[in-house]
Amino acid sequence: MHIREAKYSDIQQVADLAQLSIQSACESSYSFDQIKIWLDMFSEDIIEEIFEDENNLILVAVNQDNGGDDEADSDDEILSFGYLNLETAEIKGLYTHPDYTNQGCGATLLEFLETRATDNGILELFLDSSLNAVDFYKNFGYKEISSSEFVMPNGQSIPSVRMSKRL
Numbered sequence: 001m002h003i004r005e006a007k008y009s010d011i012q013q014v015a016d017l018a019q020l021s022i023q024s025a026c027e028s029s030y031s032f033d034q035i036k037i038w039l040d041m042f043s044e045d046i047i048e049e050i051f052e053d054e055n056n057l058i059l060v061a062v063n064q065d066n067g068g069d070d071e072a073d074s075d076d077e078i079l080s081f082g083y084l085n086l087e088t089a090e091i092k093g094l095y096t097h098p099d100y101t102n103q104g105c106g107a108t109l110l111e112f113l114e115t116r117a118t119d120n121g122i123l124e125l126f127l128d129s130s131l132n133a134v135d136f137y138k139n140f141g142y143k144e145i146s147s148s149e150f151v152m153p154n155g156q157s158i159p160s161v162r163m164s165k166r167l
């Protein structure tokens with residue numbers, strides 16, 4: 001596995017991965033209607049906006065170890081992606097392709113995001129965890145602050161849990 005910054009050419013794969021990840025991992029914690037609301041948040045257009053926001057640092061875990069040669073990774077298969085907003089000090093999302101869960105991708109990406117946060121002077125990271133991922137984040141030292149919600153661009157929302165970790 002190799003971790004690198006995401007590029008515009010990754011948008012389609014990232015959008016597809018997010019849709020699959022939400023559908024497969026979250027049905028135990030959310031209703032069909034809630035999952036639909038969440039899926040709408042990761043349309044290709046919205047992923048494009050995420051990529052265009054210069055405050056977002058987006059990392060992907062890929063299955064090809066090309067020694068970090070950014071020119072040689074056009075055929076990478078993206079296993080997992082995560083992103084951090086450097087302005088708000090928030091992990092905004094972390095998604096692993098359903099075929100690659102429980103193989104360490106999420107943990108590795110989270111570790112890289114935390115390192116990049118520290119490098120940017122962030123002392124405490126915040127996030128809104130989906131209900132199904134609260135225990136995952138707890139494993140990495142995040143603590144629950146309060147019940148919260150993911151608010152979608154169209155104003156609809158689904159329940160989440162606000163968490164934080166001092167780096």
Ligand SMILES: CC(C)(COP(=O)(O)OP(=O)(O)OC[C@H]1O[C@@H](n2cnc3c(N)ncnc32)[C@H](O)[C@@H]1OP(=O)(O)O)[C@@H](O)C(=O)NCCC(=O)NCCS
Pocket residue numbers: 021022025026080092093094095096097100101102103104105106107108128129130132133134135136139
């Ligand atoms: C949560 C998620 C990102 C974890 O990714 P992953 O690549 O499977 O995680 P890893 O393989 O690195 O798991 C690391 C550890 O956490 C555990 N873990 C993984 N998912 C977990 C979960 N949902 N709850 C509790 N523990 C979890 C693993 O068993 C592993 O434990 P171990 O080190 O003792 O073996 C992935 O399940 C996912 O994409 N979920 C759907 C999207 C989502 O809800 N994302 C969070 C939104 S903020």
